[in-house]
Amino acid sequence: MAEPLALETSGLTKVYGSGHTEVIAMRDASMRVRRGEVVALLGPSGAGKSTFLLCVGLINAPTRGRVTIGGRLMQDGSRSLGDLRRFRREHIGFVFQKSNLIPFLSAVENVQVVGELIGKSSSVAKRRAMELLDALGVGRRALNMPTQLSGGEQQRVTVARALANQPSLILADEPTAALDSVRGRQVMELFRDVAHRHGTGIIVVTHDHRALDVFDTIYEMEDGVLKPATPATTPPQRTATH
Amino acid sequence: MNLAIRDIRHSVGRFVLTTIGVGMLLMVVMGMGGIYRGLVDDALVVTRGVGADLWVVQRDTRGPFAEVSRLPRSMVDRVATVPGVRDAREFVFHTIQRTHRGKPLRMGVLGLGWPADTGEGLPLIAGRPLGKNHFEMIADETLGLALGERLRLGKEDYEVVGITRWMVTSGGDGIAAFTSRDAQAIQFDEPGESVRLEREARRGRAGEIDFGRTQPGVLELATGVSGAIAALPGPAISAVIARLSPGVEPDAVRRAFSGWGDVTVYTAAQQEELLLKGSVDRARRQILLFRVLLTIISAVIMALIIYTLTLDKLHPIALLKLIGAPNRTIVGLILQQSLIMGAIAYGVGYVIGLRVFPTFPRRVLVTGDDLLRLAGIVMLISVLASLLGIWKAMRVAPNEAIG
Numbered sequence: 048m049a050e051p052l053a054l055e056t057s058g059l060t061k062v063y064g065s066g067h068t069e070v071i072a073m074r075d076a077s078m079r080v081r082r083g084e085v086v087a088l089l090g091p092s093g094a095g096k097s098t099f100l101l102c103v104g105l106i107n108a109p110t111r112g113r114v115t116i117g118g119r120l121m122q123d124g125s126r127s128l129g130d131l132r133r134f135r136r137e138h139i140g141f142v143f144q145k146s147n148l149i150p151f152l153s154a155v156e157n158v159q160v161v162g163e164l165i166g167k168s169s170s171v172a173k174r175r176a177m178e179l180l181d182a183l184g185v186g187r188r189a190l191n192m193p194t195q196l197s198g199g200e201q202q203r204v205t206v207a208r209a210l211a212n213q214p215s216l217i218l219a220d221e222p223t224a225a226l227d228s229v230r231g232r233q234v235m236e237l238f239r240d241v242a243h244r245h246g247t248g249i250i251v252v253t254h255d256h257r258a259l260d261v262f263d264t265i266y267e268m269e270d271g272v273l274k275p276a277t278p279a280t281t282p283p284q285r286t287a288t289h
Numbered sequence: 290m291n292l293a294i295r296d297i298r299h300s301v302g303r304f305v306l307t308t309i310g311v312g313m314l315l316m317v318v319m320g321m322g323g324i325y326r327g328l329v330d331d332a333l334v335v336t337r338g339v340g341a342d343l344w345v346v347q348r349d350t351r352g353p354f355a356e357v358s359r360l361p362r363s364m365v366d367r368v369a370t371v372p373g374v375r376d377a378r379e380f381v382f383h384t385i386q387r388t389h390r391g392k393p394l395r396m397g398v399l400g401l402g403w404p405a406d407t408g409e410g411l412p413l414i415a416g417r418p419l420g421k422n423h424f425e426m427i428a429d430e431t432l433g434l435a436l437g438e439r440l441r442l443g444k445e446d447y448e449v450v451g452i453t454r455w456m457v458t459s460g461g462d463g464i465a466a467f468t469s470r471d472a473q474a475i476q477f478d479e480p481g482e483s484v485r486l487e488r489e490a491r492r493g494r495a496g497e498i499d500f501g502r503t504q505p506g507v508l509e510l511a512t513g514v515s516g517a518i519a520a521l522p523g524p525a526i527s528a529v530i531a532r533l534s535p536g537v538e539p540d541a542v543r544r545a546f547s548g549w550g551d552v553t554v555y556t557a558a559q560q561e562e563l564l565l566k567g568s569v570d571r572a573r574r575q576i577l578l579f580r581v582l583l584t585i586i587s588a589v590i591m592a593l594i595i596y597t598l599t600l601d602k603l604h605p606i607a608l609l610k611l612i613g614a615p616n617r618t619i620v621g622l623i624l625q626q627s628l629i630m631g632a633i634a635y636g637v638g639y640v641i642g643l644r645v646f647p648t649f650p651r652r653v654l655v656t657g658d659d660l661l662r663l664a665g666i667v668m669l670i671s672v673l674a675s676l677l678g679i680w681k682a683m684r685v686a687p688n689e690a691i692g
């Protein structure tokens with residue numbers, strides 16, 4: 048029996064507003080992500096990339112189309128199936144462009160809270176949070192509050208938080224925008240390692256064409272239309288690393 | 290990991306300041322309750338102190354604490370003959386205002402039925418009960434008199450032999466206890482000129498009637514002391530207080546007085562009831578209403594504080610929802626902050642109150658029961674106060690965390 052896909056969407060369409068203010072941000076977006084597959088999503092600003100991630104992440108309901116995660120149909124049109132918030136905390140990790148840390152929690156607590164939300168004991172969650180921060184090179188800033196961290200450090204803490212619940216799907220919206228290219232590449236490689244090691248499906252919205260060799264698959268989006276990248280728009284694939 | 294405490298620690302200064310503010314409000318609520326209790330307790334301290342089972346007062350009056358009640362002194366002996374009455378004593382009570390050391394001195398004058406009652410039932414904190422039947426007094430500390438001090442009232446000096454605490458009239462004036470004879474002497478003290486005029490008038494009236502003209506002795510008598518004239522009543526007492534023999538029902542004895550046309554009789558319980566319903570009732574209700582208002586105001590203020598604290602957290606709350614935190618976590622965050630604020634504010638109110646209340650001019654009596662009840666009310670307020678914030682937090686969408 049075939050393993051279920053990490054993610055499958057079919058005919059995802061999102062219409063914002065109505066009448067003459069109507070915006071079709073995404074039309075008929077279909078994507079399949081295998082377990083352990085790392086997907087890059089390219090496209091100009093306003094193309095609908097964030098709209099796609101928010102629908103896939105079960106944060107905004109699509110107008111039409113289906114979202115199936117790990118074999119479970121979660122969203123059928125605007126109808127949600129099951130407890131989305133619970134599903135998010137157990138199966139999905141998020142990283143957004145602007146660092147989104149809880150201001151009254153220290154770096155390690157921001158990561159730890161995710162572990163505690165899925166029922167881990169405080170000490171287990173904390174140990175795991177420390178490991179993740181160490182792996183991302185911000186272990187020494189663990190006790191600092193978010194405002195005491197640089198933009199790059201904040202972003203790495205956010206990445207650690209997205210990994211803390213060992214999700215089956217990670218959605219990252221321009222996660223490396225605040226990082227220099229070396230750090231940016233490190234984060235991308237970390238994503239790939241996590242994906243390959245734990246079978247996590249990962250979708251990363253990025254503008255950084257230099258790191259595209261890290262990805263297994265590349266999609267493009269323009270004017271709300273999602274399609275696999277044509278070789279003309281993408282540089283040669285990861286020949287150097289494999 | 291407790292999110293509520295983390296958030297408080299993060300903005301501790303603001304939290305502490307607002308909590309102190311709420312605490313002071315709660316202190317006022319506490320104080321209002323204490324003033325109310327003090328009022329009731331003050332009203333009862335004298336009635337309880339004299340230890341009467343029955344109060345015999347002038348017919349249809351509400352007793353010496355509510356209005357003027359006058360009874361002839363002979364009433365004591367009449368009451369003593371009623372079956373079930375162990376002993377009967379006179380009771381004198383009135384309020385006077387004199388000048389002492391250049392300042393006005395208002396005091397309640399309480400006459401004790403010497404020698405049966407020397408005042409040992411009164412709340413003495415220094416000195417002793419009355420030791421002789423004249424020229425001694427027991428003064429409440431609020432009168433500002435010292436032990437051994439002499440106070441001139443009428444034509445005599447009275448020595449302070451005992452000091453009481455919390456023995457005040459319903460108006461808050463300190464009470465001084467004397468023997469009932471002294472109390473009457475103070476009450477009916479008349480200047481010499483007025484006595485002379487009264488005697489002159491009496492002589493004039495006696496001279497206009499046959500009896501006076503034909504009996505020269507009568508004219509003689511009219512110009513003498515009024516106590517020697519059998520036809521004139523002696524100075525009145527306010528009430529007669531009776532103690533009953535053990536095992537006797539106060540109500541049963543009270544009914545025995547039903548045939549007496551000149552008196553009304555109250556049991557101790559009825560007398561207390563009259564006191565509370567009568568003189569202090571309005572003040573009591575006023576304070577009670579004020580207290581309810583303050584409680585509501587505290588709740589509203591706390592709700593607004595918790596609401597603004599929540600508004601400041603809407604972004605992290607949206608983020609918590611986005612990473613999948615259940616509503617339980619978010620409700621817990623707000624509710625716990627509200628309860629923590631309520632609890633600390635209560636403690637602050639208590640501690641400040643402990644220092645401030647004793648400096649009040651009247652007694653603020655904060656009982657353990659009242660403290661417990663207020664703690665319950667504060668908890669309820671805290672829960673209600675968090676509702677507005679919780680309502681707002683529930684309406685935040687997770688996607689508000691991004692963008």
Ligand SMILES: Nc1ncnc2c1ncn2[C@@H]1O[C@H](COP(=O)(O)OP(=O)(O)O)[C@@H](O)[C@H]1O
Pocket residue numbers: 063064070071072090091092093094095096097098099
């Ligand atoms: N909440 C919204 N309401 C109305 N229009 C929106 C909303 N969010 C996005 N859009 C529109 O949808 C289109 C796609 O936006 P977005 O998904 O953010 O693009 P991208 O992330 O690729 O830059 C844009 O035209 C944007 O203006």
Ligand SMILES: [Mg+2]
Pocket residue numbers: 096097098220
């Ligand atoms: Mg975007």
